[in-house]
Amino acid sequence: MTLEIQINHRDFVLHCSGALYWVEKRMLLISDAHLGKVSHFRKYGSAIPGGAIHKNFLKLNEAVAYFEPESICFLGDLFHSTLNNEWHLFKEWVEGVAIPIVLVAGNHDIISPTKYHDINVTIVSEWSLDGFLLTHHPEERKDFFTLCGHIHPSILLAGKGRQFLKLPCFFRSPHQMILPAFGEFTGTYTMEPAEHDVVYVITKDDVVEIRKSL
Template sequence: MIQKIKILNQEFQLHPLGGLFWEEKSLLLISDVHLGKVSHFRKFGAAVPRKAIHKNFLLLDKIVSDFQPFQICFLGDLFHSSLNKEWELFENWVAKTPAEILLVAGNHDIIAPEKFEKLKVSIFPELIIDSFLLTHHPEEREGCFTFCGHVHPSIKLKGFGKERIKLPCFFKSKSQMILPAFGQFTGTHSLDPKHSDEVFAIVEDSIIKV
């Protein structure tokens, strides 16, 4: 179930796969996919199933199908490290995806820009659209509301008795929203919200404000 929110009089939809859709711009924001991470792990002997390599691309197909955006902007760490076998899968995915694709480079994005340019994927250090700053690392900048990633945010919740659960989340402060990591096998980092923060946890196929 998608959660709708309004920020600076603009409409956004939070998707349980971890992406955020800006309705007025038909722009889909996705952060921290870390393509190539599964192949990287397998190369060094980790027992990760081969079919996991295709999981991220299936999830990307799903969220693109749900929103059919004009543009897709990856907020950094699209790839986990250097070129590996998953680059070819990415080339095929770009070729069949009708949306314009943008990349705000993150600290893991070390693949040569020329490789992306050949696919007509534009790379930026950051983007400012209207009063919204799109960047990889969290940053609060005067006059802007920031959408970012990098942190892989999650929230710890307490149940009855001694039950504890950690859920990936969209973490919103007054001037910033940190998107959850979209990629599989990325891990999460627990954040402690202040009273003024808003947390939208991902619970299976739903977004729940906690």
Template sequence: MNFNIKIQNQDFVLHPFGAVYWPEQEVLLVADVHLGKVSHFRKHGSAVPLKATSQNFLKLDQLRKEFDPEHIVFLGDLFHSSMNMEWNMFEEWIGSIDNQVHLIAGNHDIISPLKYQALGIRIFPDIKVGGFHLSHHPENIADHFNICGHIHPGFKMRGNGKQLIKLSCFFKSQDQMILPAFGEFTGNYFMEPEEGDRIFAITGKEVIAVK
């Protein structure tokens, strides 16, 4: 189940997969996919199922079907490192869609921009639109609300007993929202919210406002 919020009189739909749809701009925002990480793990002997390489593409296609965005903006770290078999899968996926795809370069994005340009993908250091600043790293710019990734935010939900559930989350402060990592096996940095911060945890099936 999605969770709808308003920021500066704009609508944003938080999805259980960790993506955000911005209907006024017809933009799907996705952070930290880290394509190629599964293949990297397998290459170094980790027992990761081969089918895990396709999960990110299956989820992206579900989001495309649900929202039909004109634009898909990846907020950095689209690929985990250098090219591997998942680049070929990415090429095939790009060739199968009709959305305009843009990449805000992150610290892991070391693949040549020429490779992306050959696929019709535009690369930016950041994007400013309508009072919003889209970036990879969290940044503070006057008069702009920052939407970003990089941190891989998570939250520890505690039960009445000793139960502890660790979930990825959207982390929203007064002038910023950090998206959870979209990719498989990316890990979390557990956030400590302050007064006024909001936490929207994701389970894969629903978004839960926990603070």
């Protein structure tokens, strides 16, 4: 279900939901939840089962219950578009967890900051913390290791008989790590690891480290 790693002498735990837990800070980091996306597409006629709306909240609850964090940081694209009925579910969820929440705004975060402030969610454009840069878009900046999202990274694994399997992943390069999309109803972008990159593949129940030798 989890994999423990170190980045710059700090301890992190990768969860098969796509969440990242920073041990020293007792902080849960989540990227690209895209809440409201299912309702947005259903509004415009897409035949998406209504039950899909609740899967993101179930995943959020599972990750929070597992780690019992003292704070949560969303690395952008928390809500997919404008306000819809999922905002009320999010508001109830925020009230239920009752811990500080920070949103590092992404390109999809177009809801008025006032709405977030009203439910005690803090919004920032980026956040530097103990030598780490928390952003939405990937960025390598001097003297920082970046934790980010946006790309929705995945990796293509080759098996016997010309079989291929595409899986979401945490994609780590020497100076940054891109988190997978947490949201259930999101696409992925296939990454090609270089020599010094490390890929942490997410399966249904586990997180597995894979290096360039794949």
